[in-house]
Amino acid sequence: MIVMAVFIAFVAQLVNLQFFSGTRLRAEGTAQREIYLTVAADRGTIFDRDGNEMAITVPSTSIYANPQAIADPVATAHVLAQMLGIDAVAEAELVDSISDRSKTFVYVQRFVDDGVAQAILSLNLAGIDGVTEPKREQVAGGLARNVVGRTDPFGVGAAGLELQYEKVLRGLDGTMVRETNHSGRTMPGGTKVVEAARPGTDLVLTIDRSMQFQVEQALIQRVEELVAKGGNAIVLDTVSGEVLAISSVRRNDQGVVEVTSGNLAAVEAHEPGSVAKIFSVAATIDSGAATPSTTYQVPGFFVFDEGTDYEYTIKDAYPHDVEPMTLHDILVHSSNIGTMMAAESIGVDGLHDYLDEFGFGHMTGLEYPGESAGSLRDADQFRGSEKATITYGYGFSTTSLQLVSAVNAVANGGVYVAPRLIRSTIDDKGVIWGTPIGDTHRVISESTADTMAKILTDVVCAGTGTRAQVKGISVAGKTGTGYKVQDNGTYVTEDGTRAYFATFVGFLPAADPKVTILVSIDEPNPSSRDRFGGTAAAPVFAKLAQVAIQERGIVPPPGDNGCPPAAS
Amino acid sequence: MAGALKTTPRRTTTRPATPRRVTTRGAEQRQSTRLRPVPKKVSTKKHPTSKIAKAVAEKSASRGSRRLILVVLTVVIGLVLVMLAVVSFQTRIAERQMRIDRIESQIRAERDRYNALRVERSRLREPGRLEANAMSLGMEPGKGADFTSVDPITVAQVLVSTGGLDPELLETSVDPFAAYGEFKSIVGGKP
Numbered sequence: 001m002i003v004m005a006v007f008i009a010f011v012a013q014l015v016n017l018q019f020f021s022g023t024r025l026r027a028e029g030t031a032q033r034e035i036y037l038t039v040a041a042d043r044g045t046i047f048d049r050d051g052n053e054m055a056i057t058v059p060s061t062s063i064y065a066n067p068q069a070i071a072d073p074v075a076t077a078h079v080l081a082q083m084l085g086i087d088a089v090a091e092a093e094l095v096d097s098i099s100d101r102s103k104t105f106v107y108v109q110r111f112v113d114d115g116v117a118q119a120i121l122s123l124n125l126a127g128i129d130g131v132t133e134p135k136r137e138q139v140a141g142g143l144a145r146n147v148v149g150r151t152d153p154f155g156v157g158a159a160g161l162e163l164q165y166e167k168v169l170r171g172l173d174g175t176m177v178r179e180t181n182h183s184g185r186t187m188p189g190g191t192k193v194v195e196a197a198r199p200g201t202d203l204v205l206t207i208d209r210s211m212q213f214q215v216e217q218a219l220i221q222r223v224e225e226l227v228a229k230g231g232n233a234i235v236l237d238t239v240s241g242e243v244l245a246i247s248s249v250r251r252n253d254q255g256v257v258e259v260t261s262g263n264l265a266a267v268e269a270h271e272p273g274s275v276a277k278i279f280s281v282a283a284t285i286d287s288g289a290a291t292p293s294t295t296y297q298v299p300g301f302f303v304f305d306e307g308t309d310y311e312y313t314i315k316d317a318y319p320h321d322v323e324p325m326t327l328h329d330i331l332v333h334s335s336n337i338g339t340m341m342a343a344e345s346i347g348v349d350g351l352h353d354y355l356d357e358f359g360f361g362h363m364t365g366l367e368y369p370g371e372s373a374g375s376l377r378d379a380d381q382f383r384g385s386e387k388a389t390i391t392y393g394y395g396f397s398t399t400s401l402q403l404v405s406a407v408n409a410v411a412n413g414g415v416y417v418a419p420r421l422i423r424s425t426i427d428d429k430g431v432i433w434g435t436p437i438g439d440t441h442r443v444i445s446e447s448t449a450d451t452m453a454k455i456l457t458d459v460v461c462a463g464t465g466t467r468a469q470v471k472g473i474s475v476a477g478k479t480g481t482g483y484k485v486q487d488n489g490t491y492v493t494e495d496g497t498r499a500y501f502a503t504f505v506g507f508l509p510a511a512d513p514k515v516t517i518l519v520s521i522d523e524p525n526p527s528s529r530d531r532f533g534g535t536a537a538a539p540v541f542a543k544l545a546q547v548a549i550q551e552r553g554i555v556p557p558p559g560d561n562g563c564p565p566a567a568s
Numbered sequence: 569m570a571g572a573l574k575t576t577p578r579r580t581t582t583r584p585a586t587p588r589r590v591t592t593r594g595a596e597q598r599q600s601t602r603l604r605p606v607p608k609k610v611s612t613k614k615h616p617t618s619k620i621a622k623a624v625a626e627k628s629a630s631r632g633s634r635r636l637i638l639v640v641l642t643v644v645i646g647l648v649l650v651m652l653a654v655v656s657f658q659t660r661i662a663e664r665q666m667r668i669d670r671i672e673s674q675i676r677a678e679r680d681r682y683n684a685l686r687v688e689r690s691r692l693r694e695p696g697r698l699e700a701n702a703m704s705l706g707m708e709p710g711k712g713a714d715f716t717s718v719d720p721i722t723v724a725q726v727l728v729s730t731g732g733l734d735p736e737l738l739e740t741s742v743d744p745f746a747a748y749g750e751f752k753s754i755v756g757g758k759p
Contacts, residue, residue: 051744053690059680139690213695430753472715549713556715
């Protein structure tokens with residue numbers, strides 16, 4: 001009977017353990033051996049337009065500790081410090097963190113080199129294990145990093161498109177439970193995904209990686225040659241407004257010219273200088289106030305508010321007496337006074353309206369982090385000589401991206417098309433979604449645009465932009481050499497020198513434009529002859545035009561043989 | 569057992585001591601309260617039949633305990649079988665879970681490998697690397713493009729002589745995102 005009783009008691013306990021207390025005991029046991037981990041969603045990839053990865057998330061091993069399973073934190077930390085090559089201070093911090101037995105998960109180091117991670121894990125240190133986590137990498141040597149931006153150490157967008165599209169790219173994290181043994185190491189088959197992570201959406205940029213590389217290289221080379229401070233270059237698809245390449249370079253503190261981490265072409269605004277004459281002349285022609293053959297008697301200089309404290313003298317780039325100039329010649333030879341006289345016929349209000357339509361004073365629609373809208377005051381806020389200087393590019397400011405977009409409106413038959421950087425997206429199910437073309441609106445008539453294209457072709461063939469010529473294909477464009485405002489609020493430094501912002505903006509083929517290109521050189525050597533738009537920036541334009549021809553397969557339309565031989 | 573009692577002469581002598589045993593079961597139940605002390609008296613008198621009764625009682629007890637053992641055994645065996653079934657079932661679940669874990673692990677590993685290959689491919693196609701390699705082979709960037717106009721008659725003659733080209737052969741553009749989209753649709757949401 002005793003045996004029976006014992007047996008019954010045994011069975012009763014068994015039943016109790018299995019059926020009545022089982023759930024609770026299992027839960028307690030599970031809690032002792034399970035660790036819940038967040039499964040980071042794969043961040044969306046950023047591609048160029050041809051499917052080349054620009055930024056991608058790759059698996060990387062992070063080493064973590066389970067302090068509850070570490071018997072000797074000091075010794076463990078010392079071994080880890082040796083393996084990871086961390087200093088004494090960091091080792092002391094590590095001792096503190098892995099001694100905190102209230103926690104079951106503490107990072108030792110994230111994104112450890114694969115070889116080092118394997119070496120650490122092979123030691124089978126109690127309470128030390130590894131977890132695979134997604135790590136963001138900019139492949140292709142960091143091309144277009146000014147646009148792509150970067151993420152912080154936790155994979156969160158911190159700049160550029162990574163920041164702008166953070167919500168889209170990051171996806172949705174999941175949860176994973178991992179069973180560990182008494183020494184804190186993962187038990188075989190003990191990893192279970194509770195909730196799968198949803199990968200982020202991929203971005204397909206409008207950028208052409210190959211073109212971007214060549215643009216960056218050409219710009220760096222030119223900035224080095226001119227001992228300049230920096231430069232910007234942008235290549236747009238004329239019809240769609242897609243940004244094919246956008247680069248900003250800057251000389252760093254060590255004097256090395258490098259691609260900037262910020263997209264200065266969309267962030268920094270400058271007075272455009274003579275490039276703005278395109279808009280003044282286009283506005284004059286489009287409003288019917290003048291034709292390309294309208295002739296003006298243009299003096300070599302003009303004095304504003306003569307005899308007052310606000311007296312200001314405007315001069316042309318080259319000295320000349322009063323001479324008759326057609327509107328065509330005024331633009332071809334970039335006459336400040338001629339442009340002022342021509343635009344006078346439409347008034348500041350009229351010109352302001354056109355500048356507004358060309359996109360000045362407004363964001364481009366990219367909504368790029370830190371993007372500047374430049375500045376364009378209301379027409380009634382222009383005073384004295386400002387009413388004149390605005391006609392040739394002083395008195396308002398623009399980013400390089402705004403400027404190239406405005407010139408692109410002329411190239412695109414008079415229709416402004418907002419630039420865009422995202423061509424399509426690929427969602428977590430692999431479905432490709434095209435992005436719509438940006439905002440478009442007509443600024444000038446098609447005939448005015450055609451007229452402007454012809455005049456701008458002459459600027460390249462016979463005017464200030466001859467160094468932008470490309471053999472066998474017509475190029476239309478305009479030079480601009482702006483003085484940069486100094487810290488003292490004037491255009492001249494205390495020691496009497498000036499800082500230049502040399503620009504060339506153009507498009508090709510002039511008769512049927514496919515690409516619009518801007519090149520700006522920031523502060524070229526002021527004592528060099530190559531400090532002007534036509535000498536500093538135009539040669540880079542010609543080089544980039546060749547790149548565009550090869551990369552985009554551009555051929556001249558029938559009858560287009562480029563500038564006449566005599567003009568070359 | 570009943571037959572054996574009948575053949576025993578002493579059985580008849582004992583009958584008067586317990587005359588009411590022949591009464592109907594219903595009557596016995598009705599008078600059960602009153603009759604309860606009687607068996608005690610019989611047993612204290614050390615009646616000659618007590619040994620038999622004891623034997624019978626022992627046999628009855630033995631029979632009862634055997635029955636109890638049987639019941640207990642049956643219950644225990646049943647329980648053991650149930651538990652075995654439960655353990656077996658849980659083992660199967662664990663086996664399958666481990667198999668799922670292995671497959672998921674393989675998927676993860678393959679996906680990681682796919683991503684690693686993408687990175688490697690991207691690095692191999694990096695323009696800077698290609699340029700450096702090309703220059704080390706003695707190549708240099710093109711200086712420009714020459715646009716040559718081709719006589720339309722010559723184009724026509726070539727088309728006639730070659731019979732034109734199959735349009736499918738002319739289609740060289742491949743959507744670089746098609747294969748990627750397919751891959752993502754399959755394993756994109758997987759662990």
